[in-house]
Amino acid sequence: MTFGLVALALVVATALVTATVMNRRLRRLADASQQLVRDPKKRLPTASVGGPARDLSQWLNTLADEVASQREALQRERTLLGSVADGLTQGVIALDGERRIEMLNEAARKMIGAPGTMITESLLELVRVPELRLLVEDSRDATAEIQLPNGPRALIRVARTYGRPGCVLLLEDVTAMRRLETVRRDFVANVSHELRTPVAVIRANAETLLAGAKDDPVMAGKLIDGLHRNAERLARILADLLDLSRLDAGQYRLDITAVSVRSIAEQSLSAVDNKRGIAVEIDVPDGLGVRADAKALDQILVNLIDNGCKYGGTHVWVHATDLTDAVRIEIRDDGAGLAEKHRARVFERFYRADPSRSREAGGTGLGLSIVKHLVESMGGAVGVEPNSPRGSIFWLQLPKAQTQVAA
Amino acid sequence: MISSHTNKDFDQELRTLRDRLCAMGGRCEKQIARAMEALEERDVAIAKQVIEADQEIDKDEIDCDELALQILATRQPVASDLRFITMALKLVTDLERIGDLAAGIAKRAVELNPLPRLDPSVDLNPLSALVLKNLHAALDAFVAKNADQATAVIEADRNIDKANASLFAELLAHVATDPASVTRVLPLTSVCKYLERIGDHVKNVAESVVYMVRATDVRHRPLPKPSN
Numbered sequence: 001m002t003f004g005l006v007a008l009a010l011v012v013a014t015a016l017v018t019a020t021v022m023n024r025r026l027r028r029l030a031d032a033s034q035q036l037v038r039d040p041k042k043r044l045p046t047a048s049v050g051g052p053a054r055d056l057s058q059w060l061n062t063l064a065d066e067v068a069s070q071r072e073a074l075q076r077e078r079t080l081l082g083s084v085a086d087g088l089t090q091g092v093i094a095l096d097g098e099r100r101i102e103m104l105n106e107a108a109r110k111m112i113g114a115p116g117t118m119i120t121e122s123l124l125e126l127v128r129v130p131e132l133r134l135l136v137e138d139s140r141d142a143t144a145e146i147q148l149p150n151g152p153r154a155l156i157r158v159a160r161t162y163g164r165p166g167c168v169l170l171l172e173d174v175t176a177m178r179r180l181e182t183v184r185r186d187f188v189a190n191v192s193h194e195l196r197t198p199v200a201v202i203r204a205n206a207e208t209l210l211a212g213a214k215d216d217p218v219m220a221g222k223l224i225d226g227l228h229r230n231a232e233r234l235a236r237i238l239a240d241l242l243d244l245s246r247l248d249a250g251q252y253r254l255d256i257t258a259v260s261v262r263s264i265a266e267q268s269l270s271a272v273d274n275k276r277g278i279a280v281e282i283d284v285p286d287g288l289g290v291r292a293d294a295k296a297l298d299q300i301l302v303n304l305i306d307n308g309c310k311y312g313g314t315h316v317w318v319h320a321t322d323l324t325d326a327v328r329i330e331i332r333d334d335g336a337g338l339a340e341k342h343r344a345r346v347f348e349r350f351y352r353a354d355p356s357r358s359r360e361a362g363g364t365g366l367g368l369s370i371v372k373h374l375v376e377s378m379g380g381a382v383g384v385e386p387n388s389p390r391g392s393i394f395w396l397q398l399p400k401a402q403t404q405v406a407a
Numbered sequence: 408m409i410s411s412h413t414n415k416d417f418d419q420e421l422r423t424l425r426d427r428l429c430a431m432g433g434r435c436e437k438q439i440a441r442a443m444e445a446l447e448e449r450d451v452a453i454a455k456q457v458i459e460a461d462q463e464i465d466k467d468e469i470d471c472d473e474l475a476l477q478i479l480a481t482r483q484p485v486a487s488d489l490r491f492i493t494m495a496l497k498l499v500t501d502l503e504r505i506g507d508l509a510a511g512i513a514k515r516a517v518e519l520n521p522l523p524r525l526d527p528s529v530d531l532n533p534l535s536a537l538v539l540k541n542l543h544a545a546l547d548a549f550v551a552k553n554a555d556q557a558t559a560v561i562e563a564d565r566n567i568d569k570a571n572a573s574l575f576a577e578l579l580a581h582v583a584t585d586p587a588s589v590t591r592v593l594p595l596t597s598v599c600k601y602l603e604r605i606g607d608h609v610k611n612v613a614e615s616v617v618y619m620v621r622a623t624d625v626r627h628r629p630l631p632k633p634s635n
Contacts, residue, residue, distance in 0.1 A: 098422060124426040125550040128433030130463070133426055149433065339448065 025053040033060060040068050090172050091154070097165025099123055099136060111171050113151050123169075132156070136167065145174065153178055183348055190350035194237060194365055198230035205230075233364070240366035244349065247373040254293040254377055258401030261288050261297075261320045261327060268301035269318075278309045284320040289401030290327045296374045297398075301331075303367040304394050308333040310363070313391060326380075326397045334391040343384050343392075347372040371396075417482050424474050424495055431467040431502050432546040436539060438464065438509035439605065443535045446516040446598065454520075457513035464506030471499045487619075494619040498549075501608040501615075505542070508601040508608075515594040515601075522591045529577050531598060534570045538602050538609065541567065545612045554620040560613035561625070567606035574599050 032044045043064065044057040085092050091108030093101060100121040104114065112127045124133050131146045135158055143157045152175040159168050205223040213219045246252040262284040269280055290297070301318070308316035312333030319330040338346060342353035350365040375382040380398040387393045438457055445454035475495045478484065484492055541563050548556035578592050578599070617625045 098418075099426070122422075122426070122550075125429045128429040128436070128546060130430040130434050130467070133430040137423075137426075149436065341448070 022053070025051075029053055029057060029060075032057075036060065036064050040064065040071065090170055093123065093169040093171070094161075095123055095136070095166050095169065101126075102166070107173075108169075108171055111151055111154055111173060112148060136169070183345075186351065187349055190352070190365065194350055195234070198234040198237075201230040202227055202234075237364045237366065240364045240370060243370055244366060244373060247370070247377060252374075252377065254296055256291055256293055256378065258289045258403055259292055259294045259297060261290055261329060262286060264294060264297050265301055265318050265320075265329075268298050268305055271298070271302050272306045272309060274309050276309060278312060278314060278316055280305060280309070280316045280318065282318045284318065284329075285322065288320055288322055288327060289403070290329075290398040291401050292378050292380075292398050293374075296378065300371045300374050300396065301329075303371050304331040304396075307331075307363075307367065307394070308335075311335050322400065323397070325400055327400045328395055328397045330393050330395045332387050332391060332393045334387065337386055337390055337392050338384065343386075346384060347382070414482075417478075420474065420478050420482070421488065421491070424471065424478065424492075427467065427471050427474065428495055428498055428502075429546065429550065431464065431471060431499065432542070432549075434460075434464055434467065435502050435505045435509065436542055436546075438506055439512070439535065439539055439542070442509045442512035442516065443532065445513055446519065447532065449516070449520050451517055451520050454513040454516040458510050458517075461506050461510040464503055468499045468503040471495060475499075487622075490619050490622060494615045497615050498612055501611045505605050505608050508605050511601045512598050515598050519591065519594050525581060525588060525591055525595070529574065529581070529595060531574065531595065531602070534567070534574055534599065534602050537563075537567050537570055538606050541606060542609045542612075545609050545616065548613060548616045549619075552616075552620050554617045557613040557616035557620070558625075561610050561617075564606050564610040567603060571599050571603040571606075 029044065032042075035042050036044060043061050046054050046057045046061065085103070085105035086107075088105060089107055091111045092103070092105045093108045093112075094103040096102050101123050108114075114126065124136060127148065129146055129149065131144060135142055135144050135146070135156060138158070139160075141157075141159050143155065145153060145155050147153050152173045155172040155174050157170045157172075159170070161167055205226045209220060209223050213223055243252065262282070265282050265284055269282065272280075274280070305316060305318065308331050312335035315334050317330075317332045319332065321328045321330075338353055342351075345351045346353060347368050349369045351369075352363075352365055372382050375396050375398070378398060380396055382394070382396040385393045385395065438460060441453055441460075442457045444450065445457060475492050479492050482488075541560055544556060544563070545560045548554070548560060575596060578596050581588050581592050611626075614626050617623065
């Protein structure tokens with residue numbers, strides 16, 4: 001009986017001690033696991049513990065290693081995906097089921113003009129375009145070309161994401177492509193118009209002469225004058241076109257030397273047919289020279305001064321400024337000026353800001369594109385800006401001649 | 408306002424209403440810009456497109472109204488949701504009027520097209536730029552639920568009124584020096600008036616935004632004096 005009681009007490013005592021030890025180990029393990037969750041680099045101690053707690057620690061450590069490596073892989077993948085998305089020229093936007101932006105790459109950010117800090121996560125609240133709303137709300141995959149406000153024209157493809165609500169938008173900037181298409185279409189329309197008009201006049205006048213007008217001296221005189229004018233015009237257009245095609249093919253021979261801007265400007269001015277008696281002022285420092293082909297520079301300045309006289313107001317100013325490495329020549333006028341949308345296109349072949357007026361003035365519509373080609377062939381740049389308070393400034397920049405040139 | 412409701416359909420309906428209002432606002436912005444482009448470039452084709460597209464805004468108004476009423480009837484919203492719905496009902500009316508006024512500008516552009524330009528020309532672009540900027544800011548304030556931004560829009564309406572007054576004086580000076588120019592000046596004074604009224608509707612939008620966010624009515628109150 002006594003033996004039995006002692007044995008029972010011993011068993012109870014042993015069980016209590018074991019339970020306390022186990023409890024303490026488990027508590028330590030629990031504390032350590034908590035640290036493991038907080039800091040993924042930490043590992044549970046395995047040496048100081050024994051028994052099943054050690055096995056548990058080992059398993060938990062293996063699990064932690066696994067989680068850490070998976071997390072690293074996920075991070076790598078995410079960085080890779082992020083850099084791939086940012087490297088794309090196409091815009092990518094991922095939306096969740098509630099049309100909130102989940103991901104936005106750099107190109108898309110630029111296209112939709114998203115600010116650094118977003119005022120809203122909702123795409124349709126940020127880009128308020130009715131066509132985009134229809135596209136996103138449509139439950140099918142769809143594509144549409146949409147003009148983004150203050151941004152480019154974009155071809156937007158919406159693809160539904162499988163396995164979860166939401167969709168991915170792919171945006172392609174087609175502004176430049178559409179602009180080039182317009183340029184090409186306008187060029188074809190303009191070139192046929194420019195060539196057909198003088199041909200039509202020549203044909204009509206010749207037919208009228210043949211039909212009997214040749215016997216009427218007054219009538220014949222007028223008709224022959226028309227024939228002559230239009231033949232001249234056609235010849236001018238053809239000569240300009242030939243120049244342009246030579247420039248395009250790189251066959252236009254340029255003899256680059258140091259030339260005096262002032263003497264060429266004066267020479268050009270004397271060649272301009274100033275019918276309207278516009279006051280032209282030349283303000284170019286003596287001895288200022290550029291590296292250019294004298295004939296080409298003359299052709300450029302004749303064209304620009306002639307334009308200023310034809311379309312300007314009452315004055316044309318020719319300025320040249322020394323920019324250390326280059327020389328900037330400006331031809332300013334005080335005419336009606338050019339609207340911004342024309343400024344971007346005046347250097348295109350046959351482009352006319354005001355067709356009726358420029359044809360009347362006798363231009364071929366090729367002058368400015370020849371100017372642009374010539375300037376660029378000589379390593380320069382050319383452009384147009386609005387003049388203040390009115391008119392335009394046509395400017396060109398050419399490399400400066402390092403030695404002083406005789407005027 | 409979109410907060411999380413237990414009823415997902417309710418959330419969805421509110422979101423759709425917001426998206427439609429935003430799209431309608433965006434359409435108004437585009438209409439004003441295109442109408443001014445038509446006037447500036449003397450492009451009758453653009454003007455006619457603007458006049459035609461006004462129907463879309465009218466359709467937007469009906470759609471938004473219907474949806475707002477449907478939410479009101481079936482969900483019986485309270486507090487901020489109720490303020491959002493009542494705001495939406497007012498917002499569509501203002502936006503629809505803005506659309507009408509943009510179409511009005513386009514109609515004046517068509518009338519002005521055969522007439523020669525005024526010399527010296529009167530540039531309406533600074534005024535239209537102010538109006539467009541304010542409309543954009545009002546819609547931003549609506550989207551961001553930002554009452555401060557909306558208050559700034561209300562205050563900026565003063566500048567629109569000032570710009571309109573000075574343009575009006577400039578246009579009148581034309582008539583004084585050249586009475587024959589009156590046929591060209593009158594449509595332009597109308598355009599100025601339209602822009603100024605668009606500005607007033609934008610101000611209404613901003614006031615509704617303040618009400619929606621702060622639940623305080625700021626209509627018909629004197630504005631605080633500008634600092635400095």
